[in-house]
Amino acid sequence: MQFIEAFDLLSLLDTLVSLVVAFILGTAIGAERQYRQRSAGLRTVVLVAVGAAAFVDLSMRLTGPEGAVRVISYVVSGIGFLGAGVIMKEGMNVRGLNTAATLWSSAAVGACAGTDRLAEAAAVTLFILAGNTLLRPLVNAINRIPIDEGGSEAVYEVRVSAESEKVPAIRQKMVAQLKKAKYPVAHVHLTAGSDNVTEIVARLVSTTAKTKELDAVMEALRLVPGVRHANWEVNTTY
Numbered sequence: 001m002q003f004i005e006a007f008d009l010l011s012l013l014d015t016l017v018s019l020v021v022a023f024i025l026g027t028a029i030g031a032e033r034q035y036r037q038r039s040a041g042l043r044t045v046v047l048v049a050v051g052a053a054a055f056v057d058l059s060m061r062l063t064g065p066e067g068a069v070r071v072i073s074y075v076v077s078g079i080g081f082l083g084a085g086v087i088m089k090e091g092m093n094v095r096g097l098n099t100a101a102t103l104w105s106s107a108a109v110g111a112c113a114g115t116d117r118l119a120e121a122a123a124v125t126l127f128i129l130a131g132n133t134l135l136r137p138l139v140n141a142i143n144r145i146p147i148d149e150g151g152s153e154a155v156y157e158v159r160v161s162a163e164s165e166k167v168p169a170i171r172q173k174m175v176a177q178l179k180k181a182k183y184p185v186a187h188v189h190l191t192a193g194s195d196n197v198t199e200i201v202a203r204l205v206s207t208t209a210k211t212k213e214l215d216a217v218m219e220a221l222r223l224v225p226g227v228r229h230a231n232w233e234v235n236t237t238y
Contacts, residue, residue: 014116015057022053022113025125029106032132038099039086045106048079052110060115072111079107102128154234156183156204158217164198166226171200173224177217178202183209197228209234 026049030042059071083100112121162170191199221230
């Protein structure tokens, strides 16, 4: 039987050590994710770490370090697909990126354990936990800082509500005013509304702008005959 020929107690013990270490370290990472009620919690992180360790350890036993390197590359790409499953888009917001990155990093822990680099696996685990816990206060502090529209990359749109019969002239005037203020327009689209009113929306090429300059353009557009309302808005990019 192949089992009797291939069985090696020392190799088995070595594999068990790798799997146990991957299990323990994966539990430490997953417990933090479970506590935060993330979509990929304790069991998922543990399975990723143990699975990566098992694949890498098996390749080490069968083909040596060269084979392990190939398997590690497959693990990295494979976990990428798994991580994509926990990423969700809600309107302008994207959720799950941090959880996906944690899964990816957990595979690195398993790969280190699978190649018997146990100290390295422990070190990676500590850095993952530090990133998910110690950096949280810094993230919260940054998020509380008011957004400076003039210094952030963003998508700027100018919206003008105008009488439908005067839209061509008002559109031309709006583009001219923005160009004069050195804010070129990427494209303009029209949305027909009720009461013979059409909304003109111009998206700017610029990713940064100064509030006072755009406010001045809005004041000028509000004086144009046929303009009912003029304003601008910004959506920051991520």
